[in-house]
Amino acid sequence: TFGAVVRAPAQSALPGVKHVVLVGSGKGGVGKSSVAVNIAASLARDGARVGLLDADVYGPSVAHMMGQGAAKVTATADRKMQPLGAHGVTFLSMANLSPAGQALVWRGPMLHSAIQQFVKDAAWGELDYLIVDLPPGTGDVQLSLTQTVQVTGAVIVTTPQDVALIDAARAIDMFRKASVPVLGVVENMSYFVAPDTGVTYDLFGRGGSRRLGEQFPLLGEVPIDIDLRSDADRGLPGVLAHPDSAASLALAHVARTL
Numbered sequence: 001t002f003g004a005v006v007r008a009p010a011q012s013a014l015p016g017v018k019h020v021v022l023v024g025s026g027k028g029g030v031g032k033s034s035v036a037v038n039i040a041a042s043l044a045r046d047g048a049r050v051g052l053l054d055a056d057v058y059g060p061s062v063a064h065m066m067g068q069g070a071a072k073v074t075a076t077a078d079r080k081m082q083p084l085g086a087h088g089v090t091f092l093s094m095a096n097l098s099p100a101g102q103a104l105v106w107r108g109p110m111l112h113s114a115i116q117q118f119v120k121d122a123a124w125g126e127l128d129y130l131i132v133d134l135p136p137g138t139g140d141v142q143l144s145l146t147q148t149v150q151v152t153g154a155v156i157v158t159t160p161q162d163v164a165l166i167d168a169a170r171a172i173d174m175f176r177k178a179s180v181p182v183l184g185v186v187e188n189m190s191y192f193v194a195p196d197t198g199v200t201y202d203l204f205g206r207g208g209s210r211r212l213g214e215q216f217p218l219l220g221e222v223p224i225d226i227d228l229r230s231d232a233d234r235g236l237p238g239v240l241a242h243p244d245s246a247a248s249l250a251l252a253h254v255a256r257t258l
């Protein structure tokens, strides 16, 4: 359990990388990868040098959302992994290493070494931000990462539902025990404005993220947005494809708070 991890992790700074920001969630399917991809693209658009590491090893979706699902990672002359690039972002995903559709059945120690290689044996170069898309929940990958690198902080993505908020609180508690500062909470799928009538629907309830505790700033409320979903499906970050939508503006705001 994470109760045993209260000691300060053996952290080491990643050379050439100024900030390592983890994007986590308590549950899957709340939009964690979408938030990670869009804040990375938004930071890059604003002129930062951005890397995006897909550490969601069980369900890697960053490569597809970046439009590079079929690309394969190559090695550099000094035998490091050469991250791929798209939309101004350098990225690395398990999806670009393993054959499509193949499940990963790795145990903790293998996962730990895979994460270490992703972080340390890849030619990330000089970065202002390394954004890390974590798997949902509180597991081995989260632990490995917090023990492998000095993390600037974590952003927690949740939907407004009580069930999601309970799990988000658990994720926050894990980061606290691993001495990772929680930068704030992003409430995704906060509301839906019907495009034909303009009527707002709070599909999953609203404002619940504020109850997560006053100590964590609410970084943004991202509405359900059909374009954000279809842009992701065709490999384009919504913040670039539809920069003026309410969802894109909220995501760009989150990126600026980092």
Ligand code: ADP
Binding pocket: 025, 027, 028, 029, 030, 031, 032, 033, 034, 035, 061, 188, 189, 222, 223, 224, 225, 226, 228, 229, 230, 232, 233, 247
């Ligand atoms: P997670 O990483 O938490 O599993 P994803 O980012 O993969 O979640 O999102 C799950 C699905 O929901 C994807 O198809 C994504 O495009 C869609 N999605 C995420 N956020 C939104 C949103 N605000 N509006 C519409 N669709 C969204």
